[in-house]
Structures are given as structure tokens and as C-alpha cells.
Amino acid sequence: MRTSVTLLGFILRIAVPGMQEILLIGFYQPDEPLTRFLEAAQQEFNLPIRYLQEFVPLGTGGGLYHFRDQILAGGPEAFFVLNADVCSDFPLSAMLDAYRHQPHPFLLLGTTANRTQSLNYGCIVENPQTHEVLHYVEKPSTFVSDVINCGIYLFSPEALKPLRDVFQRNQQDGQLEDSSGLWPGAGTIRLEQDVFSALAGQGQIYVHLTDGIWSQIKSAGSALYASRLYLGQYQLTHPERLAKHAPGGPRIRGNVYIHPTAKVAPSAVLGPNVSIGEGVTVGEGVRLRESIVLHGAMLQEHTCVLHTIVGWGSTVGRWARVEGTPNDPNPNDPRAHMDSESLFKDGKLLPAITILGCRVRIPAEVLILNSIVLPHKELSRSFTNQIIL
Numbered sequence: 001m002r003t004s005v006t007l008l009g010f011i012l013r014i015a016v017p018g019m020q021e022i023l024l025i026g027f028y029q030p031d032e033p034l035t036r037f038l039e040a041a042q043q044e045f046n047l048p049i050r051y052l053q054e055f056v057p058l059g060t061g062g063g064l065y066h067f068r069d070q071i072l073a074g075g076p077e078a079f080f081v082l083n084a085d086v087c088s089d090f091p092l093s094a095m096l097d098a099y100r101h102q103p104h105p106f107l108l109l110g111t112t113a114n115r116t117q118s119l120n121y122g123c124i125v126e127n128p129q130t131h132e133v134l135h136y137v138e139k140p141s142t143f144v145s146d147v148i149n150c151g152i153y154l155f156s157p158e159a160l161k162p163l164r165d166v167f168q169r170n171q172q173d174g175q176l177e178d179s180s181g182l183w184p185g186a187g188t189i190r191l192e193q194d195v196f197s198a199l200a201g202q203g204q205i206y207v208h209l210t211d212g213i214w215s216q217i218k219s220a221g222s223a224l225y226a227s228r229l230y231l232g233q234y235q236l237t238h239p240e241r242l243a244k245h246a247p248g249g250p251r252i253r254g255n256v257y258i259h260p261t262a263k264v265a266p267s268a269v270l271g272p273n274v275s276i277g278e279g280v281t282v283g284e285g286v287r288l289r290e291s292i293v294l295h296g297a298m299l300q301e302h303t304c305v306l307h308t309i310v311g312w313g314s315t316v317g318r319w320a321r322v323e324g325t326p327n328d329p330n331p332n333d334p335r336a337h338m339d340s341e342s343l344f345k346d347g348k349l350l351p352a353i354t355i356l357g358c359r360v361r362i363p364a365e366v367l368i369l370n371s372i373v374l375p376h377k378e379l380s381r382s383f384t385n386q387i388i389l
Contacts, residue, residue, distance in 0.1 A: 016092045020074060021048045025063040029053065061189035064155075065163040072157055081191075083151035087226035089212040089233055095154045098208045105159040106196070106205040108133065109152040111214050114335045115143050122149035122192050125200075126207050133205040138192040146335065147207065149192070150214050162204075166194045215338050220309055221327050221353045222338045227292055228273040231255035243270070250282070253289075265301075277312070290326065300364070308354040311375065316356075317364035324353030325370050349385050 024038075030051050042049050052067050064071065064081065071079055078099055080092060091109070099107050110124050123144040125135035137144050166189050189195070199205055213229045216222060234241050235255050245252040250264045254272020258264060264282040274288050277295045282288065285302040294312040299305060303316045307324035316322055329336035343349060354368055357375030362368060367382040374389055 016096070018096075019047065020076065021050070023067070023071065024049070024051045025054065025067060026051070027054045027057045056185065056187070059188045059190045061163055061166070061191035061195060062187045064191075065160060065167055065189060066187055068160050068163075072160070076157065078154055078156050081153040081155055085217045086151045087213065087215045087217055087222075087229055088150060088152060089210075089214075090152065091208075091210050091212055092152075092154075094210075095152075095208050098206075099154050099156075102206065103156060104204060104206050105156045105162070106133075106199070107154040108196070108205065108207045109150040110147045110207040110209050111150055111211070112146050112209075112335045113148045113337055114333055115146060117335075117337050117339070118143065118146050118148055120339075122196070123147065124149060124207050131206050131208070132201075132203060133196070133207050134201045136192070136196040136200040136205070138197065147209065149196075150210070151216075153191075154208075162195050162199060163189055220355045224290065224292060224307070224309060224326070224353055225328060225338050227275050228255075228290070231257060231273055231275065283318075294358075309356065311356045311358040311360060313359040314356045314361070316362045317366070319365045320362050320368070321366075322354055322356070322362060322368045323370075324355075325351035327352060343387075349387065351385065 030053060034051060038049050038051060052063070052070065054063050054066065058066055060083070078096070082090075095107060095109060108124065110126075113121060119140060122136060122138045123140055124133055124147040125145045126133055126147060135144070167187065170185070170188070196205060213233055215226055215229060217226050231242070232255060234257070241257060243252050243256045243258045248266055250266055250268040250270050252271055253269065256271040256274045256276075258270075258276045259278045259280065261278050262276045262280040262282070264270070264276070265284040265286065267284045268282050268286040268288065270276070270282075270288045273290050275292045276282065277293060277297070279296045280293050281298040282293075283299055283301040283303070286299050287304045288299065289306050291305050291308045291310065293299065293305070293310045296313045297310045298315045299310070300316060300318045302319045304321045304323070305316065306322070307326050308322050310316065310322070327339065329338055343352070349370070351370045354370060355372045356362070357373055357377070359376050360373050361378040363380060366379065367384070368379070369384040371383045371385065372387045373379065377388055379388065
């Protein structure tokens with residue numbers, strides 16, 4: 001389960017002193033790899049970590065109310081609620097300090113965006129002196145505020161009471177609905193629309209602003225951008241995790257992570273912004289830039305891989321070129337964020353990063369440009385701007 005790698009890094013960043021337990025809530029069926037991961041993570045962090053499965057998708061708040069007894073077990077002072085599809089430096093200690101200084105049921109982490117992109121997020125109107133949230137609108141149609149919701153929260157136990165009120169109201173509304181089967185159910189609760197919008201301006205919701213790194217991870221392209229942000233963060237906080245140029249080793253340019261089990265030829269040139277996973281083989285003369293290479297992949301001699309995600313167990317043949325087109329935020333706008341990518345426009349596939357699914361085979365001396373290759377495909381020629389099913 002390659003998701004385990006992402007979850008492990010996620011847990012590594014959110015673990016703070018005094019944290020008693022981590023609960024992962026989702027709708028996905030747990031399997032043996034997830035169980036093994038949870039056991040390994042508990043041993044590494046010496047912290048109870050459990051997965052709680054929703055019986056149906058319950059929205060961003062329904063799972064919190066459904067598992068309220070387990071969340072409140074042990075009488076926590078407060079609990080963090082984090083969306084797993086965000087990249088951040090997770091300033092949880094600063095949020096906890098702000099909460100203890102001024103306790104309130106809901107504390108949201110916010111950052112700034114430009115006027116155009118703010119329409120794609122939950123927008124927060126705050127009192128600049130007290131930081132109370134006066135107004136909250138999820139993805140407004142017109143400009144409301146340049147302060148946006150990061151999807152990272154700190155709740156007090158009292159925050160579950162408004163969720164109970166929403167649940168009870170949903171039950172009453174459900175009794176009035178017809179039997180069309182379209183009603184999502186009382187357990188489905190949307191934190192943003194059902195709670196934040198309703199309680200804004202009532203002295204219950206506050207915002208903690210951050211100028212640290214933050215981005216949504218809604219697509220493969222945004223995952224590549226998030227990897228760049230994290231590698232840059234490592235340079236500041238954990239430089240020992242990054243590869244360094246050494247005699248007899250590959251040439252390193254910029255921020256590069258190489259898993260200890262990876263085998264990289266000394267003539268390879270890596271970086272900037274490259275992440276190489278467990279058991280990867282990088283051959284002689286390989287050029288690798290702005291890419292992620294996942295577990296067990298093989299890049300044979302003199303391949304060139306740019307702006308690409310190489311799936312686990314995939315092979316890129318000798319002298320092949322695999323390249324994508326980045327869709328990065330405007331570097332001249334410090335408040336710009338990654339746009340949600342659309343694959344198509346006017347019926348045509350838009351240029352984007354190249355993605356190789358798991359166990360893909362790319363032959364020697366071909367070009368794969370701006371393409372998405374689904375898992376277990378064995379190609380025999382070059383492809384440009386295509387989705388290969």
C-alpha cells in the first residue's frame with residue numbers, strides 16, 4: 001500500500017508533544033497493508049494510531065460526530081482535525097498556544113490567497129483585533145476575503161455539540177423527505193457549510209493565520225508541487241534528510257531525497273526537487289529533475305525524466321525521455337496557490353505532468369510527453385498528449 005508512505009510523512013509532521021492518540025477516519029475498507037502500516041507507525045512514534053471506518057461517506061464532519069465517543073475517550077483538552085489532502089508545515093504547536101491563550105470551540109488555520117484564487121476555497125472574514133471569524137463562505141461566487149481555510153483545525157470537546165445539532169436537524173429534515181433515495185442521510189455533516197457558515201459571528205469560531213507553506217493536493221500535479229514544498233522545508237528544518245553531493249556519488253543539484261535502499265549510479269544527475277523512493281534503481285547517465293520516483297521503479301541508462309511521477313515497479317528503458325509540463329503557481333505572486341487542474345479543455349487533453357502508473361514498461365529510445373499511462377501497461381512506441389488506457 002503506497003499510501004502508507006504518504007501517511008507516514010503526514011504523521012511525522014503532525015506529531016507534537018502531549019499528543020495522546022492519532023485517529024485516521026475514512027470510508028475505505030481496511031486491509032492487511034494498512035494494518036501492518038499502523039502497527040509499524042505505532043512502534044516508530046510510540047503513539048496509539050487507529051483507523052476508524054465510516055459505514056458510508058459522512059462528509060467532513062459526519063465522521064467526527066459518529067466516532068465522538070472514541071474521540072472524547074480519556075477526556076482530551078482539545079483535538080486537532082486535519083484534512084489529509086493538504087500540504088503544510090502544520091503549525092500545530094502555535095495553534096495550541098493560541099487556543100490555550102483564548103479557548104474557543106473552533107480554531108481554524110488560515111492563510112492568504114489572491115482575489116481570483118480565493119473563490120476556490122472557504123473564505124474567512126475575521127475581526128483583525130480578536131481574530132474571531134465574523135463570516136464564512138465556502139467557495140463563494142464573488143470575492144469575499146483573501147483569508148482562506150487551510151483545512152486544519154483545533155476543536156474543543158464542546159465543538160461536538162453543534163455537530164449534534166446538525167445531526168438532529170438532518171434527522172428531522174429526513175423525515176420530511178420523500179422516499180426517492182436521494183437524501184444523503186442524517187449522518188452526513190459538512191463542517192464548512194453546516195457548521196462554520198452557521199456559527200460565524202457568534203463568538204465560537206476563531207482563525208489562526210500562518211505564512212508558512214500550504215497547498216491542496218487534489219491532483220498528481222499538485223502532489224509534485226507539494227513534494228517541492230516539503231523538500232524546501234527539509235532544507236530549513238531537517239537538512240540531514242536531503243542528499244549531498246559527495247565524491248563517487250551522483251551529482252546533486254538543489255533539494256533531493258534518496259531513500260537509503262535506492263541504488264543510484266555515480267554518473268546520474270539529480271535535482272532540483274527530486275524524491276527517490278525505496279528500492280529504486282537509477283542507471284548510469286540518468287537525468288532526473290522535478291520528479292517523484294516511487295518504490296521499486298527502475299530508470300535504465302541515460303534516461304531523462306522531467307516533471308514526472310514514476311509509479312512503483314515501473315521501468316523506463318535506455319535513452320528514453322519522459323517529460324511533463326508543470327502547472328505551478330505564479331512565482332511573482334506570493335499569495336498564489338496551486339490551481340485545481342482540469343484534464344481537458346474543448347475536448348483536448350491539456351499539457352500537464354506525465355504520470356506512469358504502477359508496473360508500466362517504457363521501451364528504449366522513445367518519448368513520452370504530457371501523458372498519463374494507466375497501470376500495468378507495456379508501451380511499444382512514443383506518445384504525446386494522450387491518456388493510455
